[in-house]
Each structure stands twice: as structure tokens, then as C-alpha cells.
Amino acid sequence: MLEGAVRWVQRHVLASGGIAISSQQRVAYPEVTGYYVPTLLGLGERDLARAFADWLVTVQRADGSFGGPGAEESFAFDTGQVVRGWTAMLPTHPELATPLRRACDWLLAAGDAATGRLPVPRPGAAWSLGGRGEVSEAIHLYVLAPLAAAGDLLDEPRYRRFAERGRDYYLGAVDCTRFDAPNHLTHFYAYVQEALLELGCQDEARRGMADVARWQQENGAVPAYSDVPWVCATGIAQLAGVWFRLGETARAERALAFLAALQNPSGGFFGSYGVGAAYFPDQEPSWGVKYAIEAEHRRIASHFDATADQYRPEIAADDGRVRAVLAAFGDLGARRVLDAGAGKGRYAALLKRTFPSAEVTALDVSAEMLRHVPPGITTVRHSLLDMPFPDASFDAVLCVEALEHAVRIPEAVRELARVLAPGGTLVVIDKNRAQLGALAMPTWERWFDPEELLTLLRALGLSAEVGGVGYDGREADGLFLCWTARKLRAASRPISCDAAAGAAL
Ligand SMILES: C[S@@+](CC[C@H](N)C(=O)[O-])C[C@H]1O[C@@H](n2cnc3c(N)ncnc32)[C@H](O)[C@@H]1O
Known part of the structure; x- marks a missing residue:
């Protein structure tokens, strides 16, 4: 669903600026x-x-x-x-x-x-x-x-x-928490529920979402208003996103599956579907696509929030991956270090213990994972596709088993390279596509061909190499790969969007 939605956005960006109202109204x-x-x-x-x-x-x-x-x-x-x-x-x-x-x-x-x-x-x-x-x-x-x-x-x-x-x-x-008012279209009702969460009104949002949940059908659909048989696609996308945020994963998954089945070949969604549909029933509003994209992202963060207790908070100092990271970074002294997709911060913690003067930041989309990051490390809840740091903010950047969840891989690699300072080192450790099937994985997870990431890194002007690494007490057996990339001190050309293999929207 995500790539189709992104293609829809690409086609509805106006040359004169801004996004179109809908598939039928090319006005910003x-x-x-x-x-x-x-x-x-x-x-x-x-x-x-x-x-x-x-x-x-x-x-x-x-x-x-x-x-x-x-x-x-x-x-x-x-x-x-x-x-x-x-x-x-x-x-x-x-x-x-x-x-x-x-x-x-x-x-x-x-x-x-x-x-x-x-x-x-x-x-x-x-x-x-x-x-x-x-x-x-x-x-x-x-x-x-x-x-x-x-x-x-x-x-x-x-x-x-x-x-x-x-x-x-x-x-x-x-009344923000009762869905059955005549003017509560799911789209508007969901704005309110999301806003309540944004404003820290967790209890009210829970109440509001529990109320609308009474109307959700087994197939995931929620009627557009409490008293109609038709659905508002945007509202369902928004409700899915809020349910994910509340940890109501099964409900959210059902809503998202229903939404995915509505997606038009264009990648967009009509405003509404069904008998009597009355909200942009023959147009694809641009905001429906936005909320579908966001629900997909929430789904991944929510997966890690829900499964955080399955991840280890520490890693052995002699683990092959740790040895590879230490060898690539060398003496970090008082350098600025970013662990992107840090999870519970087991690598960040080890680096901080080894180099107490280093300024270590752990970034992750999952609040539940970040809760375990030890003190002394700055935590930032954000996607590694969109890091709230200026260019060249870090001397060393690490990304272990997180790129595989980033879905938009060229864009994520570009972002990792963007925040790396000239002269800095980026280490990516992830799994080898040749070993697919060796472990269970969620549907969005990607494993990598060694050359694929080398090509992306080199296209960004970084020097890069790749090799196998051991893990969990085992010698390198081809499952884990480590890409080490360095940014030249005086970059021969600026990093731009077009340099990465991924097409800009
Ligand atoms: C398998 S865990 C690895 C954690 C840590 N690097 C380690 O090796 O212990 C994957 C982590 O990536 C995070 N993640 C997934 N997608 C992300 C994204 N787009 N941006 C930042 N973190 C992400 C998850 O929340 C999870 O904590």
C-alpha cells in the first residue's frame, strides 16, 4: 500500500507548488x-x-x-x-x-x-x-x-x-468521546482523537476510541457516521493510526487491512465507498493518502512497542558485531555518536561505557524500546528517515538491524549519510538477503544484498566496504553483514537527493 500511496503523492504535487486537493481538483x-x-x-x-x-x-x-x-x-x-x-x-x-x-x-x-x-x-x-x-x-x-x-x-x-x-x-x-453525534464523520472524529493523544489526553483518547470501536465490523470497516452503511476511507486510515498508537494492534490491523483492499490502482482512495457514500465518493482526496501512509508507519512503531520485552538490553563485548563497530569507529574520544534505530540502546550503552567522554544519542521510533536506554545517553523518538538533526551533526553513526525496518531504504541511507560529518564513519549492520528464510520476519522487513547498499552509499559520495560479521557467540556465517562507510573530509560533491538511487518525489 505504501509505495502506491507514495506514487499517488508524486502525481499530485503541483508544478506551481503544494499538493492538489484531490484527483479531480488540481488546485493547491x-x-x-x-x-x-x-x-x-x-x-x-x-x-x-x-x-x-x-x-x-x-x-x-x-x-x-x-x-x-x-x-x-x-x-x-x-x-x-x-x-x-x-x-x-x-x-x-x-x-x-x-x-x-x-x-x-x-x-x-x-x-x-x-x-x-x-x-x-x-x-x-x-x-x-x-x-x-x-x-x-x-x-x-x-x-x-x-x-x-x-x-x-x-x-x-x-x-x-x-x-x-x-x-x-x-x-x-x-463531547469529544462519543461517536454517535450526527456531525461525527470518522474523518473529523479521528482528528479529535489524534489531537487528544498529541495533547497528552490519553484517557480521553482511549474513551473516544473505545466508543467508536463499538461500530467496527469484523472485516475492519467502521461506518462513516454512526448511522450510515458507507465508509470514509480517510477516517478509517486515521482510526487505524490512532489505534496503533494506543497499542490496540489487532483492531488497527483489521482497519488497515480493510483500507488496503479499498486502494485504487492509482494508489489513492476515494473519499468514501458504499451505498449512499457522500464524502468525495468519486474523488481521491490528498489527505486520505496522507493518513494511509501514516498508519503504515505507526504500524511498525507499534510492533516494536508491543514486542519490546523480546529484545535484549545488553550485548556481549566480544560479540562479532560489537568488535566490528569498535574496529570501524576507532577511538571515539569526545566525539558525537548516533545510534539510529537504537532499540534499548545496547550498542549505545557499550560505546558510552568504552568512551565515557563521547556524546552518545540513541534514536528510535519506539518509546517502549527507548525507555530501557541507560542514563547518560540522549534519547530521541523519531524515525531514522527523518532525523531532527542538522546536517553533519555526528562523527560516528551506527545502524544495527534497523535499516531492515525502514521500508524506504535509499531514503533512509541518504538520511544516515546526511547527519554524518565530513571525516566521519557510518556503520550499518544488517542481514544478508541471500539468507532470507533463516529467521521469521514481519512483512515489511527487508534484508540486503551486499552490493545494493554499497551502491547506495557510494552514490552518496561515501567510500564503503562490506564484510561478514559474527553474532551471538558465532563466527561470521553469512547471515550478518557489516557495511563501513566514510565521508570524505572535503566532500568532492554535495550530497543531494538525486545522488541516491531512490527517486525523489
Ligand atoms: C531489531 S531492533 C534493533 C535495535 C538495536 N539496534 C539493537 O541491535 O539492539 C530494530 C529497531 O529499529 C527500530 N525502528 C524500526 N523502524 C525504525 C525507523 N524508521 N526509525 C528508527 N527506528 C526504527 C525499532 O523500533 C527497533 O527498536
Whole structure:
């Protein structure tokens, strides 16, 4: 499903900037372009994410706000999703601070300072659902976490304070946890549930998701509204993502399997399917694809959260893989070291013990795995496809049995190379494709041909070699391979997207 969805995105990026509203409406949609930025980063598509972020700067209104395509009115929801995109991009693109601050300032000026309530479109206009009333204003919860995050990054505590007031207002004023209201389309309801999680309202999100779960069918489907027979594909993708985040894996898997069966040959999804379908039934909205991509990513993180107790927190100092890492890195002294896909940080911990002055960072998508990383090591919960570090941040980068889960391999390798400083060393240890079948593995896992990764690394301008390594007390038997790559001190050419074998979107 993922690669089809990515192809759909490729075909709906507009030459003039931004992402199209849908398969039928090739008009750029700022709100959706904004919230695609973190999705693209999560796919390793940093250049396109950057292009989206930059295009949004060009269409920002004089007062800092954003509206819908062709609409004169400015909308808090739309502006909030641009804030979401720019906030995701800010750690690597600090020049976005000024437009981001303007968008946040507009939200605070447009909202009610006392309650944190944001303005809604006038009745009968952009949020009208006809006989079902208006979209619930609780979807404005989905603006608040990005606003708070922007406040933290920009050192503007008033953004976070506004977001906290707003969270309390919506929780008090609107029923966020009952699905059977006439205006609760799964798509809107799921915005609210995801926002509750983002805002740390775990209990409310659990309640809201337990409520909508009462409508889920055995085949994974959830009706678009509680009283209709048709489904909203976007809503199902979003619900799957939230169920994964809550550890409701079986439910999420069922929803995702149902969604996968709906995917059109184009890689997109109609807005809705079934008798009486009334939400973009003959168009593929761009946001449906976004949430399908995100649910697939959540699935992997959730797998590791759920199975964390099966992974060892330590590794023997004489393990063949450890010996290979130490030999490749040499004396790390006070160097900056990244363990990407660190799991419980068993390699990071060993490196820290061996070189106490080294600054060691452990990055992983799984919070449950990172919980076991010992003190003294910085932990970062993020995908290795999208690392929140500037270029050349580390002198040594390690990636052991994690690239195999990254799904978008050329993009992941490019990201590992990006954060490596000139003169630095990257070590990737993973399994050999020739040994496929030797161990059970989840469906998304990939093993590698030795030449495949060498080609990717060399295309990025790194010198690289590969060899077998021993593991778990065994001598090298061909199952594990170790790729060692070095970045030249003065790179002969800059690393760009096009240099990697993977096509940019
Ligand atoms: C088999 S474990 C290996 C952990 C560690 N490197 C070790 O050898 O002990 C794979 C790890 O990769 C992490 N992972 C999977 N996909 C990832 C991604 N896209 N970005 C970062 N970590 C990821 C998982 O959460 C898991 O902790």
C-alpha cells in the first residue's frame, strides 16, 4: 500500500507548488500541504517537504494566516496545519521561524485569549454538513499541539499557554468521546482523537476510541457516521493510526487491512465507498493518502512497542558485531555518536561505557524500546528517515538491524549519510538477503544484498566496504553483514537527493 500511496503523492504535487486537493481538483491546498510536511519527512522525502514548506511561505497572507483554496476567509484549522508543517521542519530549517511566528501570532489574535477557543467559519459555509449541522469545533484540538510545539521551539511560552487553555475549553465544552453525534464523520472524529493523544489526553483518547470501536465490523470497516452503511476511507486510515498508537494492534490491523483492499490502482482512495457514500465518493482526496501512509508507519512503531520485552538490553563485548563497530569507529574520544534505530540502546550503552567522554544519542521510533536506554545517553523518538538533526551533526553513526525496518531504504541511507560529518564513519549492520528464510520476519522487513547498499552509499559520495560479521557467540556465517562507510573530509560533491538511487518525489 505504501509505495502506491507514495506514487499517488508524486502525481499530485503541483508544478506551481503544494499538493492538489484531490484527483479531480488540481488546485493547491495550503492546509493539506502543511500537514503533508511531517508525512513527507517521515518518508525520507526531505527535499519535497522543504519545497512544500517554502511554497507555503509564498502563499501566507499578510496577516500571517491561511485560508482554504479560493476562499477569502482565513481559517484557524488551515493555519494550524501549516504551523504543524513548519514546526516539523524548523529543527533543520531555522529560517522558517519568522513565518511560523506570524502564523502562531495570527492564531492567538484570532482566538479568544481567555478560553483558547478558536474562531469557526460562519454557519452554512465551509464547515456545513447540510442536514447534519456543522463540523464539530473540537477539530480545533488538532491545531493546539503544533501551536504548543511551535511555542517550545520558538521560546514563546504564550503559544503553549494558549494551547493548554484551548485544550481545556474544548474538553469542557464539546463531547469529544462519543461517536454517535450526527456531525461525527470518522474523518473529523479521528482528528479529535489524534489531537487528544498529541495533547497528552490519553484517557480521553482511549474513551473516544473505545466508543467508536463499538461500530467496527469484523472485516475492519467502521461506518462513516454512526448511522450510515458507507465508509470514509480517510477516517478509517486515521482510526487505524490512532489505534496503533494506543497499542490496540489487532483492531488497527483489521482497519488497515480493510483500507488496503479499498486502494485504487492509482494508489489513492476515494473519499468514501458504499451505498449512499457522500464524502468525495468519486474523488481521491490528498489527505486520505496522507493518513494511509501514516498508519503504515505507526504500524511498525507499534510492533516494536508491543514486542519490546523480546529484545535484549545488553550485548556481549566480544560479540562479532560489537568488535566490528569498535574496529570501524576507532577511538571515539569526545566525539558525537548516533545510534539510529537504537532499540534499548545496547550498542549505545557499550560505546558510552568504552568512551565515557563521547556524546552518545540513541534514536528510535519506539518509546517502549527507548525507555530501557541507560542514563547518560540522549534519547530521541523519531524515525531514522527523518532525523531532527542538522546536517553533519555526528562523527560516528551506527545502524544495527534497523535499516531492515525502514521500508524506504535509499531514503533512509541518504538520511544516515546526511547527519554524518565530513571525516566521519557510518556503520550499518544488517542481514544478508541471500539468507532470507533463516529467521521469521514481519512483512515489511527487508534484508540486503551486499552490493545494493554499497551502491547506495557510494552514490552518496561515501567510500564503503562490506564484510561478514559474527553474532551471538558465532563466527561470521553469512547471515550478518557489516557495511563501513566514510565521508570524505572535503566532500568532492554535495550530497543531494538525486545522488541516491531512490527517486525523489
Ligand atoms: C531489531 S531492533 C534493533 C535495535 C538495536 N539496534 C539493537 O541491535 O539492539 C530494530 C529497531 O529499529 C527500530 N525502528 C524500526 N523502524 C525504525 C525507523 N524508521 N526509525 C528508527 N527506528 C526504527 C525499532 O523500533 C527497533 O527498536
